[in-house]
Amino acid sequence: MYELFENLGSWLVSGDQWSGTDGIAHRLAEHLQYSLLATLVAAAIALPVGLLIGHTGRGAFLAINLASFGRALPTVGLVVLVFLASGLSMWPVYIALVALAVPSIVTNTYAGMNAVDADVKDAARGQGMRGHQVLLQVELPLALPLIMTGLRLALIQVVATATIAAYVSFGGLGRYVFDGLAQRDLVQVLGGAVLVAVVAVVLDLALSALQRVLFRHRPA
Amino acid sequence: MTIYRPGKGHLMIQFDTVHKRFPNGTTAVHDLSLEMPEGGVTVLVGSSGCGKTTTLRMINRMVEPTSGTIRVGGKDVLEQDAAELRRSIGYVIQQSGLFPHRTVLDNIATVPLLLGWGRRKARSRAAELLETVGLNADAGKRYPHQLSGGQQQRVGVARALAADPPVLLMDEPFGAVDPVVRTQLQDELLRLQKELSKTIVFVTHDIDEAVRLGDQIAVFRTGGHLVQCAAPAELLARPADDFVADFLGAERGLKLLSLTTLADVPQAAAPQDGPWTLVLDEARKPQAWRSRSKDAEVPLRPLKDGDSLLSALNESVTSPAGLVARVDGEGRLTGVTSREDIHEHAGRAHSAAGAATGAGVAA
Numbered sequence: 248m249y250e251l252f253e254n255l256g257s258w259l260v261s262g263d264q265w266s267g268t269d270g271i272a273h274r275l276a277e278h279l280q281y282s283l284l285a286t287l288v289a290a291a292i293a294l295p296v297g298l299l300i301g302h303t304g305r306g307a308f309l310a311i312n313l314a315s316f317g318r319a320l321p322t323v324g325l326v327v328l329v330f331l332a333s334g335l336s337m338w339p340v341y342i343a344l345v346a347l348a349v350p351s352i353v354t355n356t357y358a359g360m361n362a363v364d365a366d367v368k369d370a371a372r373g374q375g376m377r378g379h380q381v382l383l384q385v386e387l388p389l390a391l392p393l394i395m396t397g398l399r400l401a402l403i404q405v406v407a408t409a410t411i412a413a414y415v416s417f418g419g420l421g422r423y424v425f426d427g428l429a430q431r432d433l434v435q436v437l438g439g440a441v442l443v444a445v446v447a448v449v450l451d452l453a454l455s456a457l458q459r460v461l462f463r464h465r466p467a
Numbered sequence: 468m469t470i471y472r473p474g475k476g477h478l479m480i481q482f483d484t485v486h487k488r489f490p491n492g493t494t495a496v497h498d499l500s501l502e503m504p505e506g507g508v509t510v511l512v513g514s515s516g517c518g519k520t521t522t523l524r525m526i527n528r529m530v531e532p533t534s535g536t537i538r539v540g541g542k543d544v545l546e547q548d549a550a551e552l553r554r555s556i557g558y559v560i561q562q563s564g565l566f567p568h569r570t571v572l573d574n575i576a577t578v579p580l581l582l583g584w585g586r587r588k589a590r591s592r593a594a595e596l597l598e599t600v601g602l603n604a605d606a607g608k609r610y611p612h613q614l615s616g617g618q619q620q621r622v623g624v625a626r627a628l629a630a631d632p633p634v635l636l637m638d639e640p641f642g643a644v645d646p647v648v649r650t651q652l653q654d655e656l657l658r659l660q661k662e663l664s665k666t667i668v669f670v671t672h673d674i675d676e677a678v679r680l681g682d683q684i685a686v687f688r689t690g691g692h693l694v695q696c697a698a699p700a701e702l703l704a705r706p707a708d709d710f711v712a713d714f715l716g717a718e719r720g721l722k723l724l725s726l727t728t729l730a731d732v733p734q735a736a737a738p739q740d741g742p743w744t745l746v747l748d749e750a751r752k753p754q755a756w757r758s759r760s761k762d763a764e765v766p767l768r769p770l771k772d773g774d775s776l777l778s779a780l781n782e783s784v785t786s787p788a789g790l791v792a793r794v795d796g797e798g799r800l801t802g803v804t805s806r807e808d809i810h811e812h813a814g815r816a817h818s819a820a821g822a823a824t825g826a827g828v829a830a
Contacts, residue, residue: 364562366560366561366562366563367564367565367566367567369529369560370558370560370564370565370566371564371566372553373527373529373553373558373560374553374554374558374578374626375550375551375552375553375554375555375578375581376550376577376581377550380581385566388568389566389567389568464568464610465567465568466567466610
């Protein structure tokens with residue numbers, strides 16, 4: 248057991264392992280690229296939906312239930328399904344990752360909008376703000392902390408799940424996990440897993456810190 | 468946009484058979500006709516669910532009437548753009564409704580910014596208003612949650628006044644602050660109103676607040692019926708029916724006394740001997756009542772001409788001599804008034820207000 252960790256340690260820090268197209272640096276860049284792109288696309292879909300149902304108060308039941316359904320979808324199953332339907336491309340991966348990210352963003356955005364004090368919204372309208380002014384100047388800024396939490400959760404989930412790109416022969420840190428499994432190389436499997444976990448945790452901490460700085464004036 | 472400004476004595480707000488029925492079938496306001504004069508404070512009172520808040524909110528179209536017409540400055544509110552109408556009417560609500568993500572200064576500048584004044588001009592106007600409502604300049608840089616409840620309400624009032632609207636709607640603005648702060652805020656509002664002469668519509672369920680602030684008081688009954696609308700003294704002296712009388716409470720006779728000042732009550736020279744004499748300082752300011760045997764001194768509260776008959780009555784009851792010490796503007800003794808004189812005058816004040824239904828004063 249000790250030997251395994253020693254090997255894992257030298258695998259993670261060896262210079263050879265970090266360079267080249269199969270190196271950690273390159274795989275990490277791929278992994279982050281998949282994750283960020285998928286989260287961005289998910290945000291582009293989910294934010295307007297969450298803001299709209301939060302602002303109008305309509306369609307919340309449907310949207311929240313769809314989001315729960317989306318959460319229950321098995322990601323690997325979705326990849327395989329789209330892969331079978333569309334053939335070998337990054338599409339199955341991106342579709343699965345976006346489907347994974349959308350629910351967290353929709354539900355948190357809606358929750359943030361829903362939590363805006365009714366008196367504050369009433370006052371905004373009563374001062375003479377139009378619908379879009381209430382949304383952009385009052386509701387959105389007040390919902391922003393929860394919206395950012397949704398984005399952060401989505402990004403972490405996507406980072407943790409983007410290993411599936413390697414399952415359909417693409418890159419990312421999942422490469423080590425799947426190659427390691429195929430080659431019965433336990434050190435490589437563990438190395439990939441550890442890297443994914445570290446990236447997820449680091450992103451989570453960094454974004455939490457950013458949130459604390461951005462919203463330092465907010466009441467607790 | 469131009470604001471219609473008629474001269475003093477004109478009607479600023481008119482309700483003409485206004486009816487509001489909500490989609491769930493409840494009638495909030497029942498065929499209301501009511502007029503609110505320019506520069507006056509109209510207080511809407513009644514227990515919860517009587518339609519007073521709905522009435523207020525129909526003025527700036529936060530609620531749309533089912534039928535009937537509401538005119539502000541002679542113009543039908545339904546014929547105006549709702550957002551522009553609201554910018555031309557100040558609006559203060561109970562929990563202040565301040566924007567928690569904006570500084571106090573930016574909160575106050577809300578309507579000027581919506582009107583396109585530009586940030587610099589809006590901010591300097593906001594800074595001016597901070598002072599008007601009695602807040603320090605450095606409060607402007609703070610966020611609403613860093614202020615006390617009373618300070619938040621002041622900011623709420625400043626925000627409503629920012630674009631100098633002729634009409635101010637206040638929905639239980641002092642309902643959530645403690646009694647001491649509430650009294651301060653009421654004093655401040657009366658002081659502001661003396662300077663600004665806005666047409667104010669004020670909703671409360673506190674009859675004492677209504678009597679203090681109102682030029683006219685409209686009493687509502689559950690189901691949205693207006694029962695009586697009258698000046699405070701007339702309302703207290705002649706409640707239209709048992710409902711209004713009950714609402715005004717058993718002490719309504721005393722409340723009426725709070726509206727009459729001591730000025731007309733005669734005074735006599737202070738007693739030089741007798742069981743109790745006045746202790747004065749070098750400036751002839753009354754300090755206490757002293758008993759003949761000099762073994763007891765009872766503190767007193769000297770009264771000025773502007774104090775109410777109610778406070779005089781209170782002081783006469785607590786005074787061991789049965790006398791109230793009267794002072795001038797500088798606090799120097801001018802004379803004393805007896806409990807009997809105050810009682811008699813109280814009775815007369817009540818009849819003067821037209822008390823045909825009998826006084827509520829317990830002698």
